[in-house]
Amino acid sequence: MKTYKVLSIAVALGLLVSCGDRLNVTNPNKFTVEDINENIFASGDESKIKLALEGMANTMPVQMMVYNTQLTKGYGNRWSADATHHLAHDMLIGDIVSGPDATHPGVFQNWYSVASDFPYYRYNADVTGNYANYISACIKIANAIKVMQNISEESIEKASGAGQAMLKDYRARCLVVYAYGYMQLMEIYTDLSDPTSETAKGWPIYDTYAYNSPVAPASVKDTWDVIITSLQTAVKYFQESVGYTIGSTETDLYDIDLGVAQFLLARAALDCKRWDIAVTAASDVVAKYPDFIKEANWGMSNTKLASVALINANHAFQDSFNSDENAFFNFAVNPEALFGWEASEAVGANVTRKSAIPYVLENPLLNGNMETTWQIDADLYDKIPANDFRKDRIASADVVYPYYTVNTAGSDTTFHAGIVVPKYTNLKFAATESRDKASSHDNATYLTDFPFYRSSAAYLMLAEAYAQQGNTSGAKTALDKLLAARTKSGQTAMTSSGTLDEVKLQWRIEFWAEGDWSFLNAKRWGDIANYRKGSNHWTKGVTPVLIWEIPEEEKFGNPNW
Secondary structure (H helix, E strand, C coil): CCCCCCCCHHHHCHHHHHHHHHHCCCCCCCCCHHHHHHHHHHHCCHHHHHHHHHHHHCCHHHHHCCECHHHHCCCCCHHHEHHHHHHHHHHHHCCEEECCECCECCCCHHHHHCCCCCCCCCCCCCCHHHHHHHHHHHHHHHHHHHHHCCCCHHHHHHCCHHHHHHHHHHHHHHHHHHHHHHHHHHHHHCCCCCCCCCCCECCCCCCCCCCCCCCCCCEHHHHHHHHHHHHHHHHHHHHCCCCCCCCCCHHHHCCCCHHHHHHHHHHHHHHCCCHHHHHHHHHHHHHHCCCCCCHHHCCCCHHHHHHHCCECCCCCECCCCEHHHCCCCCHHHCCCEEEEEEEEEECCCCCCCCCCCCHHHCCHHHHCCHHHCEEECHHHHHCCCCCECCHHHECCCCEEEEEEECCCCCCCCEEEEEEEECCCEECCCCCCECCCCCCCCCCCEEEEEEEEEECHHHHHHHHHHHHHHCCHHHHHHHHHHHHHHCECCCCCCCCCCCCHHHHHHHHHHHCCCCCCHHHHHHHHHCCHHHCCCCCCCCCCCCCCCCCCCCCHHHHHHCCCC
16 A cells, blocks of 8 residues: 655645634645644644644544545546445345346346456456455545644643643544554455464555555554554543534534444454454443434334325325434434434436435335345345334335326426335335425435444444353343344344354344445354345355455555565
C-alpha cells in the first residue's frame, strides 16, 4: 500500500485555509505541524482548537461507508459505495437468493451464482469487486493518517482541560477509521483461521501521509496488534472525552463515538480470536444500548402485506405501510442504531449524495422491480421457530402485488401489471412508499434513514465470544436477551442453550442481508458447506473463495510483497 502527500498541508487541512486570521498562524496559506501544535493546540483557546479540529476531522464519518468513484475506477454509480459491495459479498454465501428465478436473476446474479467466469477474488481480473475493497480500505487509512499525524500523542500530552479532551475526541475518530481500514484488508485478503501467525503476511503499516518508501508487510499477528491497539486507544480517548453520543437523529448517529469504537473493537477481536477483548467491548455496548426494535417496527408482517396490496376506488393503497413505521428506514423507531445516516435520491438517477441507498432497500413493493426481489434461503427459513416474529417478516406464500407510478405533478397515476412477490421474499426492508410520501403517493424519490451498525450485533458478538471461550452460560444469557426481544407478542419467550451452533444460526437470521456479516461470519467460522441448502435456490453455485488475492496495484507499488 502506498500513501502519497500530493497536496500541501494547507490543502490537506481543508476548511482551515479560509480561517487563517481567526487561527492566528504565521502563514495562513501554509500550515505546518508546528503551527498547528504551537499556535492552535497549545494556545488554550478552546474555540480556536475546536475550529481547527472540525476543519481537519469532520469528514471522518464519511470514511466509514466510502462512496467514491475510485472504487469503480472512475464510474460513478451505486457500485462506487461500500454498502453495495457488502451486499455482493453476502450474495456469495447463499443465505440470499438473488431475484425470483433465472429469468430475473437480479443485479447481483454473478455474485449469487458464483459464475465460473466471474473471478471476483482475482487480483488481475477485470472485476471492480476485488479492487473496490482494496481501494476503499486505502482511502480510509490515508485520510485517517492525513489528519491523525497532526493530532499527535505529544500534542495531546501538552494540552490540558477542555482543549485536551477535544484533541482526544478527534484523534480517537481518526484511530477508528484507521483501524477499520486495516481490518477491512485483513478480513478480505488474509486467512482468519490463524490470526496469531508471525510468518504469514498481513499488511504494510503506515503512519505518515507522505511520499513513503514501500514498507514490507507486517505479519498477520502484528497487523492485528496494530488494529486492536488503535481501537483500544480510541476507546480510552473517547472515555476521557465525549463518550457515547446516543440519539435518534442523523446528527446523533452520523458520528464516530465510543459506541462505534467498542463495536469495531469487538468485531476485530472476534476476527483475531481474542475472546476476552471481544467480551469486554461488546458488554460495554449492550449495557449502553439495552433496548431492541419493537415487533411492530421490524419490517412488514405477512398480514400487513395482504392489506397493503389492495387498491381502493381512488387508486391508492387501502392500507399504507410507510418507511416511517419501519425501523430499517427510520431512526426514530430504531433504538438499536449505533451509526447511520439519511439517504435520498431520485429513482433511476446516479447517486449524488454522500451515500448510496443499498439495493436491498429498493424492495419490489415500491417500484415493482423483480430484479430486487431478495429471498431468504428456504432451509434457513425452516429453521426459524413459529413464535419468532422475524419469520412473519418473510413472505409465507406468493403474493401478486400491484404497483404504480406518479408524475412529478402528483397526478396521472399509472398502474402497472402486478408482479409476483415470491414466497420467502424477506420483508424486513419492505415499505410501500418512501418516507413522507403517504399523502402524495409520489414514489419519484427514495428517502430513508440507513442504520449501518445495530447494537443487536453486539449481543451476538458477545454470545459468540463467550461460546468460543466455553462459557455456555454467558453465551446463553446474551443470546436469550435477543431471543426474548424477537418473540411474538403473547408467546413464551424463546430461549437457547448457548451453543456456538445456536449463535451462528441467530447471526444468520438477525443480520440477513445487512452489512457483510454473512460473508465475514462464514469466513471466520470456516463452515461454508452449511449454506445454500434451500430448495428455492435457482443455482447452487460453487464454494466461494473467501481469501482474495492482493490487487495488482498494491503489488506493483510495493516490491516487498
